[in-house]
Amino acid sequence: MSTLVVKSVPRRARRSADAKREEVVRVALSIFSRAGYDAVGLREIAAAAEIDAAMIVRLFGSKAGLFTAVISQAFGDEPLLDSPIDELGALLAAYLTAPREPEREETEPNDLLLLLRSAASVTAAPLLSVALHEKFIGGLAKHFTGPDREVRAALIAAQVLGFATLRFALGSELFENGPQDRTRQLLAAAIQSVIEG
Amino acid sequence: MSTLVVKSVPRRARRSADAKREEVVRVALSIFSRAGYDAVGLREIAAAAEIDAAMIVRLFGSKAGLFTAVISQAFGDEPLLDSPIDELGALLAAYLTAPREPEREETEPNDLLLLLRSAASVTAAPLLSVALHEKFIGGLAKHFTGPDREVRAALIAAQVLGFATLRFALGSELFENGPQDRTRQLLAAAIQSVIEG
DNA sequence: CGCCAATGTCAACACTTGTTGTTAAATCGG
DNA sequence: CCGATTTAACAACAAGTGTTGACATTGGCG
Numbered sequence: 001m002s003t004l005v006v007k008s009v010p011r012r013a014r015r016s017a018d019a020k021r022e023e024v025v026r027v028a029l030s031i032f033s034r035a036g037y038d039a040v041g042l043r044e045i046a047a048a049a050e051i052d053a054a055m056i057v058r059l060f061g062s063k064a065g066l067f068t069a070v071i072s073q074a075f076g077d078e079p080l081l082d083s084p085i086d087e088l089g090a091l092l093a094a095y096l097t098a099p100r101e102p103e104r105e106e107t108e109p110n111d112l113l114l115l116l117r118s119a120a121s122v123t124a125a126p127l128l129s130v131a132l133h134e135k136f137i138g139g140l141a142k143h144f145t146g147p148d149r150e151v152r153a154a155l156i157a158a159q160v161l162g163f164a165t166l167r168f169a170l171g172s173e174l175f176e177n178g179p180q181d182r183t184r185q186l187l188a189a190a191i192q193s194v195i196e197g
Numbered sequence: 198m199s200t201l202v203v204k205s206v207p208r209r210a211r212r213s214a215d216a217k218r219e220e221v222v223r224v225a226l227s228i229f230s231r232a233g234y235d236a237v238g239l240r241e242i243a244a245a246a247e248i249d250a251a252m253i254v255r256l257f258g259s260k261a262g263l264f265t266a267v268i269s270q271a272f273g274d275e276p277l278l279d280s281p282i283d284e285l286g287a288l289l290a291a292y293l294t295a296p297r298e299p300e301r302e303e304t305e306p307n308d309l310l311l312l313l314r315s316a317a318s319v320t321a322a323p324l325l326s327v328a329l330h331e332k333f334i335g336g337l338a339k340h341f342t343g344p345d346r347e348v349r350a351a352l353i354a355a356q357v358l359g360f361a362t363l364r365f366a367l368g369s370e371l372f373e374n375g376p377q378d379r380t381r382q383l384l385a386a387a388i389q390s391v392i393e394g
Numbered sequence: 395c396g397c398c399a400a401t402g403t404c405a406a407c408a409c410t411t412g413t414t415g416t417t418a419a420a421t422c423g424g
Numbered sequence: 425c426c427g428a429t430t431t432a433a434c435a436a437c438a439a440g441t442g443t444t445g446a447c448a449t450t451g452g453c454g
Contacts, residue, residue, distance in 0.1 A: 017401070036317040038235045041441065052403060057443060117317045119366045120233040129367040137371075148379050154363060154371045155383055162359020166351060169316050170326040174334075174351045182345050186352055186394065190387045197383065214431070238411060249433055254413060 021059055021069070024049045029070045033110050036117035037067060037124035067118075068127055074111045075135040085143050089192030090184075092156070096163050097175065097184040112164040119161075132157060146197055155194045163187060218256055218266075221246045226267045230307050233314035234264060234321035264315075265324055271308045272332040282340050286389030287381075289353070293360050294372065294381040309361045316358075329354060343394055352391045360384060 027049040031040050042063055046053040060066040083091050115132065118124040133154075140153035167175045175183055224246045228237050239260055243250040257263040280288050312329065315321040330351075337350035364372045372380055 020401090035319065036235075038233075039317075039319065042443090043440085054404085054443080054445095055402065058401085063442065116362070119362055120236070120314045120317045122232065122236065125367055129369065132363075132367065133369065133371075148376050148383075151371050151375045151380050152383060154369055155360070155380070155387065158359035158363040159356060159387070160359065161362050162355035162357065163352070165313070165316055165358050165362065166329075166355040170322055170329065172326065172330065172351055174330075174348050178348045179345055183348050183352070186345075186349060186391055190352065190356070190391050193390050194383055194387050217431090239413090240410085250412085251414075251434085252432065255431085260412065 017059070020049075020051065020055075024051060024056060024059065024066070025069050025073050028066055029074055029114060032067065032070060032118060033113040034117070037121040038118075042066075064123055064127070067124055070114070071127055071131045074114050075131045078111075078136065078139070081136070081139045082143070085195055086192075088143075088156075088195055089188040089190075092160060092191055093184045093188035096160065096167070096187065097180055099176075099180075110168070112160070113168055116161060116165045116169050144195070148197070152194050152197060156191055159187075159191055159194070214256065217246075217248065217252075221248060221253060221256065221263070222266050222270050225263055226271055226311060229264065229267060229315060230310040231314070234318040235315075239263075261320055261324070264321055267311070268324055268328045271311055272328045275308070275333065275336070278333070278336045279340070282392055283389075285340075285353075285392055286385040286387075289357060289388055290381045290385035293357065293364070293384065294377055296373075296377075307365070309357070310365055313358055313362045313366055341392070345394070349391050349394060353388055356384075356388055356391070 024045065028045045031045055031048060042053045042056055045066075046056055049056075056066055057063075060069055080088075080091055080095060115128055119128060137150060137153045137157050140156060141149040144152060163175075166172045221242065225242045228242055228245060239250040239253050242263075243253055246253075253263055254260075257266055277285075277288055277292060312325055316325055334347060334350045334354050337353060338346040341349060360372075363369045
């Protein structure tokens, strides 16, 4: 072991590996959000990103590696979490009950959908769990006061998750055609009650 | 390959199809609850039920047919839904925060787990949705008074779903090692706030 | 330019999936 | 007791999975 070749850090982005990585992550986020981790094959993502499936493995190491990259991009920063805590319930409720624009429904990469669609996968669930706890729950608990901040933040995450599951994953009609103002009001009150303890 | 396996296990009577159906549904409920619809193969269920995978298809028509049979048995009747509505929040919270018995954790067929673990599957989600709306939300709304009974019931379903997702599917430690009394109290209050509108 | 690592491509691997067809066995009606 | 029908068991299918290794092609730097 005379000259230990040091892992050859790419001096500069040789050409477009980073760009490709970025695009693959973007496309993968969209597809994972729509179908969930298990239901999506590497080849499907590869085709959508106009790349070879083997190249994804070469870029991210594995499918799980790609998923972690997708997660860390999806959970980058959620500006809603920095809202004043006395408005947070109303803001979250408004965000969750906002009507979907039908034409974007398919293409819009929804972080929530990514989360709940892949929460069942035994591979993806642990990765999602750490991201959720670090970014969402942690970022929320920071703004709280009083005891049990983390548990209260987690309970809010549970509310968001549950509503999103029922509305987006299970496609409940009650939130689309029902009394949306009342829904938003009830949801806001339930969230706010947890915020204030 | 071994072709000389003992194949003639003297099974019981002729009309054992119904009994087999029942057993298959039972073990399928357990396995689906643990891993979700997509992640479980027919062969796994078949092996657990000591039956051939082809036999499941012959009995239920398809994998989706088996799943519908599982659903209609799992959502038979939930006695919790008939509780007095002024205690319902506390009862649901107690049910959701109850400590898991480690030895049963694996085998106990949990309807909630079945629901949330398979909610992501594009095949299973519609089937689950109708069962959830008919049995759970419908059965809950019956006991409510005042306006928007169904939406309020759906919001409670969302809360149950979300908490169960975070605790069981994502395995959040906050509910296992955290202040469980406080968690239960906060959850009960949030649910009850929706019940009472 | 020439070298060589980085970037792509192709095919194959070993495996699993749901489903079907074809057998063999078992059981009851007559 | 015989034959018909149900129940069961295998094997095979076509398709899809993540991953790997062997090749071709490039592009930046000495």
